[in-house]
Amino acid sequence: MIPVSTYLGKDLIGLQHLSSDQIRAILDTAEPFKEISERPIKKVPVLRGKTIVNLFFEPSTRTRVSFEFAEKRLSADTVNIAATGSSVTKGETLVDTARNLEAMRIDMVVIRHGASGSARFLADRIPSNVVNAGDGRHEHPTQALLDMLTIRDHTRRLEGVRVCIVGDILHSRVARSNIWGLLKLGAEVAVCGPRSLLPADIESLGVAVFSRIEEAIEWAEVLNVLRLQLERMQAGYVPTLREYNRIFGVTRERVERAPRDLLILHPGPMNRGVEIDSDVADGPHSVILNQVTNGVAVRMAVLYLLAGGAPERAEEAKHGG
């Protein structure tokens, strides 16, 4: 039995309020789930009879497909709802949408929404388990968990590992979840990016700041390179994409000058030639596709842990012999 102190509760909204033991329990649970995707029949009967709604108010391919694979490999029944073509575009509120779904007797909701706090808002109002698949600039916990699992696969530990997150930290829920999760597990965390794309109080979170990518590469063992959203340029945060690439791009020349073997992560989708060069993305240091594989295992682990009963029933869970 996993210790009661690692019980996740009803929902997974973010990593900020989880303990290091809870985060470690998710990562450790993901390990055996990796193997299920290698089986001839990629399915175990854990969530048989459970209904899960993937409620995506923002476009997403990778995350939605990853959740859907995780759900299906646990034998859950799944329904996907995208913001376009649903009653959402007719002005229905989030809670009304969720209550209508609840009335059809669902068990879990995976939500992606543009508003920070929307996942918590929903979780407080419906009895189903809620998993945050990205809410505004707030958190994207399963992405950070799969990043941490991928790092741990290669470094064997997270304590003391030096991870630098590169790019648009200000608007990034991936950065926020990574910072909280990595710090809790004892990693050293830094960020690197244009000052205009770093939160003003970033140092107060306990992370170092590099204004030059060369310094970041000199320091780091792991680079987690974030996507530069192209609309940031229109909004005036960065002058041009070429300029961004020249100053902050993770290029082969820069990676080759690193004093040690770097591990390169990217949550996708990539802008090749902007924040990361193709030589690096497809190169020997890249674990970008390992991240995608691990994403399914991490999400299976989260769904498995959340779907469990309440801790007070642990006593009944005797081994059946």
Added chain:
Amino acid sequence: MTEPERQLVMDERAVAETIARLAREIVDAIRPAETMSLLGIQRRGIQLAERIADEIESLTGERPPVGSLDITLYRDDLMAIGPRPVVGQTRLPAGGIDGRTMVVVDDVFYTGRTVRAALDELSDFGRPARILLCVLVERTGRELPIRPDFVGRFVETAHGERVDVLVPELDGRMAVERVTRGREET
């Protein structure tokens, strides 16, 4: 709660002798021996399967492939129980399971539900030619029409009692004990 009372059923030497006897029975029952693979059920079934494989090697000169099976995700009480059981690794033996004679090894046979789960899980992996069940201890309390083919020792138990198999890798020593009260670790 009173301290659980532990009573020795088999000491290290008795366990070793029993494992050697089980290995002989398995070798006698499965011919040709090359078609045989062992599959230990997490957690203590794995250490027992490794020891049985060692004994089979000393009898036949050939060590059968050994794998491990975690049945947690196939438990029939998974939705009813509290916070999640820890899931262990499943690793099929070299050579796979299709067409093989699989000897499933577990420490204690009790209700039969673990074996039911193991059979379901195995059938998702492929189609063995034959599946046999080997346990170090069979105790009272069967709930399903499943019974082991090879039994080390039958132990009469009352309700509320349990039987613990201890292995050096996890418990620091090798023994079988009957325990009254106390909570079981899974």
